[in-house]
Amino acid sequence: MAMEMRLPVARKPLSESLGRESKKHLVVPGDTITTDTGFMRGHGTYMGEEKLIASVAGSVERVNKLICVKALKTRYNGEVGDIVVGRITERRRSAEDELAMRGFLQEGDLISAEVQAVFSDGAVSLHTRSLKYGKLGQGVLVQVSPSLVKRQKTHFHDLPCGASVILGNNGFIWIYPTPEHKEEDAGGFIANLEPVSLADREVISRLRNCIVSLVTQRMMLYDTSILYCYEASLPHPIKDILKPEIMEEIVLETRQRLLEQEG
Amino acid sequence: MASVALSEAEKVYIVHGVQEMGIGGGHLACFSSPRVWEAQGEKEDLRVDGRGCEDYRCVDVETDVVSNTSGSARVKLGHTDILVGVKAEMGTPKLEKPNEGYLEFFVDCSANATPEFEGRGGDDLGTEIANTLYRIFNNKSSVDLKSLCISPREHCWILYVDVLLLECGGNLFDAISIAVKAALFNTRIPRVRVLEDEEGSKDIELSDDPYDCIRLSVENVPCIVTLCKIGYRHVVDATLQEEACSLASLLVSVTSKGVVTCMRKVGKGSLDPESIFEMMETGKRVGKVLHTSLQNILHKEESLGTKRQKVGFLG
Numbered sequence: 001m002a003m004e005m006r007l008p009v010a011r012k013p014l015s016e017s018l019g020r021e022s023k024k025h026l027v028v029p030g031d032t033i034t035t036d037t038g039f040m041r042g043h044g045t046y047m048g049e050e051k052l053i054a055s056v057a058g059s060v061e062r063v064n065k066l067i068c069v070k071a072l073k074t075r076y077n078g079e080v081g082d083i084v085v086g087r088i089t090e091r092r093r094s095a096e097d098e099l100a101m102r103g104f105l106q107e108g109d110l111i112s113a114e115v116q117a118v119f120s121d122g123a124v125s126l127h128t129r130s131l132k133y134g135k136l137g138q139g140v141l142v143q144v145s146p147s148l149v150k151r152q153k154t155h156f157h158d159l160p161c162g163a164s165v166i167l168g169n170n171g172f173i174w175i176y177p178t179p180e181h182k183e184e185d186a187g188g189f190i191a192n193l194e195p196v197s198l199a200d201r202e203v204i205s206r207l208r209n210c211i212v213s214l215v216t217q218r219m220m221l222y223d224t225s226i227l228y229c230y231e232a233s234l235p236h237p238i239k240d241i242l243k244p245e246i247m248e249e250i251v252l253e254t255r256q257r258l259l260e261q262e263g
Numbered sequence: 264m265a266s267v268a269l270s271e272a273e274k275v276y277i278v279h280g281v282q283e284m285g286i287g288g289g290h291l292a293c294f295s296s297p298r299v300w301e302a303q304g305e306k307e308d309l310r311v312d313g314r315g316c317e318d319y320r321c322v323d324v325e326t327d328v329v330s331n332t333s334g335s336a337r338v339k340l341g342h343t344d345i346l347v348g349v350k351a352e353m354g355t356p357k358l359e360k361p362n363e364g365y366l367e368f369f370v371d372c373s374a375n376a377t378p379e380f381e382g383r384g385g386d387d388l389g390t391e392i393a394n395t396l397y398r399i400f401n402n403k404s405s406v407d408l409k410s411l412c413i414s415p416r417e418h419c420w421i422l423y424v425d426v427l428l429l430e431c432g433g434n435l436f437d438a439i440s441i442a443v444k445a446a447l448f449n450t451r452i453p454r455v456r457v458l459e460d461e462e463g464s465k466d467i468e469l470s471d472d473p474y475d476c477i478r479l480s481v482e483n484v485p486c487i488v489t490l491c492k493i494g495y496r497h498v499v500d501a502t503l504q505e506e507a508c509s510l511a512s513l514l515v516s517v518t519s520k521g522v523v524t525c526m527r528k529v530g531k532g533s534l535d536p537e538s539i540f541e542m543m544e545t546g547k548r549v550g551k552v553l554h555t556s557l558q559n560i561l562h563k564e565e566s567l568g569t570k571r572q573k574v575g576f577l578g
Binding site: 002136139196206242 | 268269270271272273275276279280309310311312313314315317318319320321322323324325339499548549552553556557559560563564571572574
């Protein structure tokens with residue numbers, strides 16, 4: 001059995017470890033971004049008293065004449081076409097619903113779906129009009145901040161390490177064993193409750209810990225970053241990945257590899 | 264208790280992970296009615312975060328975080344965050360125990376921890392935890408209550424132990440008991456003398472030196488080990504998801520020598536006597552290691568003295 005107790009260590013500011021030359025311009029709601037009126041205002045800003053003021057807490061991004069503030073930690077704002085992973089909390093109670101759906105979807109079930117429409121109050125309507133969406137079976141859910149999930153062409157990834165991952169835009173990440181038969185995308189109709197093999201479990205647990213480390217170090221989540229982090233973590237036992245010093249080491253290696261790949 | 268909703272498939276995944284992987288074994292029809300496996304070979308228990316069944320998550324312990332208390336401690340166990348403050352006040356001893364001081368526990372489940380605790384939602388859990396703390400301290404050897412007596416039948420020290428639940432991430436009882444032990448270790452009670460004059464009236468004199476204090480001996484203060492029964496095995500330090508899969512748990516309060524002071528079963532499921540015995544043995548084993556680690560870290564923190572960098576809440 002393992003038991004580790006330690007004294008807390010103050011977090012180092014991230015820019016030290018990165019060696020960044022240009023510091024990010026961080027603002028809080030109410031901060032003046034600029035008094036120059038020549039800029040177009042983007043998300044997270046508003047005009048007041050001849051000044052451009054931030055309405056959210058985050059970093060200022062400037063693209064030519066457009067200034068916007070990218071919030072560091074937000075509630076999820078739905079966009080049409082986003083993939084989300086969600087848990088059913090409540091359902092309509094009507095006779096037809098009882099007959100048709102209750103056998104299939106219960107409260108507490110997880111589903112993957114796509115955003116169909118966004119209402120003015122922020123609510124979204126979802127659809128599962130494709131067999132790749134639907135009820136999710138055995139696997140592990142990791143909840144992260146939505147701002148850390150990078151927008152990509154596809155959010156369903158079959159990673160070469162042996163597991164698959166769905167990166168929901170709402171911050172819900174679903175890790176599951178890759179199904180053997182790819183042709184039967186049955187939309188989750190057949191719930192597979194067979195025990196998952198130990199090798200698959202190890203991959204899933206390792207991926208889960210890697211995602212948690214990336215999130216703790218505020219790195220964007222996408223298939224490449226998760227994969228590089230997984231490979232960097234292979235020398236360590238799975239449960240050690242969550243130790244602060246090993247987490248920093250792994251994420252630093254991932255960051256370096258990603259920079260090399262870009263450059 | 265704060266809980267998360269899980270789908271059936273997620274629960275099945277967790278339960279299978281905790282139980283032994285039998286060779287070519289059958290499958291569970293549903294997680295609530297397992298068939299007994301013929302377990303051969305190594306017990307490859309693998310929980311969702313890679314831990315074994317008897318592994319704890321990493322614990323951060325810091326004492327002396329609240330300045331206006333006699334002693335305080337903050338414990339972070341994964342996502343569970345507990346703050347304990349101890350205040351020593353003078354009062355009259357209880358009638359049935361005139362030579363002893365006593366401890367009073369109060370647990371506040373803050374609404375920061377989870378929305379369920381909003382308003383009066385956290386009161387039930389708070390009273391349950393406070394009653395458990397009273398029970399585990401309700402014996403002669405946990406804390407030397409006679410040392411808290413100033414003058415029999417008239418004055419004694421009352422230690423008000425306030426527990427604040429800041430974040431709820433599973434395994435509350437263990438974290439709270441660790442924090443209470445650390446806070447009691449950190450408690451410094453001012454040294455007082457009782458002066459009696461010729462008329463017989465007593466006066467209590469506080470020492471001039473603010474650092475002249477008495478410390479409590481926490482050698483025999485017990486810690487709680489919660490064992491959750493998942494499937495037919497039990498795990499230590501369950502996360503919220505694992506607690507949602509467990510129908511019954513056993514809380515075992517263990518001292519550093521491995522002596523069990525109290526035991527309590529929670530949950531709506533049943534436990535058979537064999538399981539209870541096994542869980543108690545595991546609890547004793549795990550408890551001894553827990554105490555050793557805690558004592559080491561507390562002594563290490565104290566040896567750092569003023570050089571220690573206080574992290575507190577803004578770290």
